Amino acid sequence: MRRVERATLKEVAKRAGVHPATASRALNAATRSLVNAETAERVDQAAHQLGYTPNPIARSLKTSRSASIGLLLPDITNPLFPPIVRGIEDVLGTVGYNAWIVNTDNDPDRESAAIESFRGRSVEGFVVATARLEHPLLQELAATGTPMVLVNRRVANPSIPSVTPDDAAGVAMAMRHLHDLGHREIVHLAGPQDLSTGVVRRQAFRQALEDLRLPAGPGRVVGCTTWSEAAGAEAMEKLIASGVPYTAVLAGNDLIALGCYDVLRAQALTCPADVSVVGFNDTPLMHRVDPPLTSVRVPHYEIGAEAARLLLEVLGDAARHPRSLLLPLTLSVRGSTGPPPA
């Protein structure tokens, strides 16, 4: 950065004809209302004329506030996360906060190093998108009172605030849609079972089979080890090899659904004439794949924005009882679902 002499707060105060403490209060959004409006305006002008920039590093040492938070992501290149990040950043920006972002690839060592690094940078709290159901590191952080909000996924401990999609309701909606089209033989390619998203969607699938009085043998769920096209394809091949009858597939997420597409095509099966497929998340471009994918729409931007609001609330009032939000979902019906073959 430019190595020029900064104007000091004292110089600004002198030019405005006020005490430095008054100038400081006027220049800080949190305390500005304590200062006479005309005086505050005069301080602004003096600061502007002198090219004064407050030094937040010095300020954070004094007040222990860094106006920064740490954001832990599995991988920003997964299309789920950019809108979550954007939502967080938009809300933080309105109050002068910024987020440090790190990609952990779900590796506990990298996560642990990132948390240490962020603590060294005196972040005030964390937004965490990397939660696993059993997650000792997050449990430990939470136990020490570190302000934290989980996004998208939760840990088993319900006392850590979280903002997640209402996955169970989303699955019920998708199953109702398939049932309405006439499907009775439905299978589920489930996501990883060490993550809340994988478990909740699988349980909701089982619940829907029961509610809709559909066949529910154990072969109706095939697990995927990751949320990827490759894992989806592998699970679909297993399903076909198992001989379980099916006319519709509920995929754990959109990438798993796309892997399923590949196997159907390789087997000369047509979607939706032979098999209907439903995805989950409705990530960008799902209306453009072939065939356009019916998918449970998750409002990722809003999830990020709500998580940032929740964290700011916690930072503003540490005594506030922890809350978690479940955001409602909708179903985007497209060309990958239709009536079962006659």
Add this chain to the structure above:
Amino acid sequence: MRRVERATLKEVAKRAGVHPATASRALNAATRSLVNAETAERVDQAAHQLGYTPNPIARSLKTSRSASIGLLLPDITNPLFPPIVRGIEDVLGTVGYNAWIVNTDNDPDRESAAIESFRGRSVEGFVVATARLEHPLLQELAATGTPMVLVNRRVANPSIPSVTPDDAAGVAMAMRHLHDLGHREIVHLAGPQDLSTGVVRRQAFRQALEDLRLPAGPGRVVGCTTWSEAAGAEAMEKLIASGVPYTAVLAGNDLIALGCYDVLRAQALTCPADVSVVGFNDTPLMHRVDPPLTSVRVPHYEIGAEAARLLLEVLGDAARHPRSLLLPLTLSVRGSTGPPPA
């Protein structure tokens, strides 16, 4: 964060039996080699036993190094940017640096506010993905010696270091592909002309028409006001209305190509039987759209990684002559291009 007493550097030094300055040198990667290896190890153990965490905020006040950079993006939800961010973050992470990210939506006021905010946070430099050809703010920053690297786009002033795709070579490659398929009547839906990417690709298109001795009237380029599906559709409609003959479309980027798809479909034209379409960037899922899009592949992750390396070089040696990198591109040939109609 946890409000517990931190162990101080002095306490660590005392337990290790060394002078605090020695302990400080041992705990700082940049100066550790100045300390006897055995002593350094003893300091590490003492730091570990006391749960000592260095306080980078205090350190940055002393040394004027924040180990942070500011990253200006148009919008992280544009699929171009996540891999660039990931590349930047991966390289910065290896040396303990972090990036502050802000989305400007290409709004000069938000950009200016973000730069001020980052300067207030004492960032050491900037990676900028929001460059316009005429960009007084960036010119001014550069003139004051602020370390800065442009990614993806450049300003008119070539003295600011940048890492960009070799767009001209990419366009030449795409045009050669269309020519080899037999196309002679080719048109270009050009991106915004206040951005280097828009201008370089348009100029390269003109150059290719000349090199390949193809018809080159003024109606062969239709401009798009933004890099979006809507702008691509609008330009395609204009092109069709103009009556210029064409059998192939070179789109300024993938989103413009997708907008072009929509208009072709609405006009009952089949791609590629009636019209071939080429995109630019090869963003994720372009192999899955209908038809799969032939596109010039840009290595966005590598662009981000190289930009971070370049910035770290500049930070390490301010006197080093500014360099710019052009990264080579490849062509992903898919179902959207074929021979022209007979």
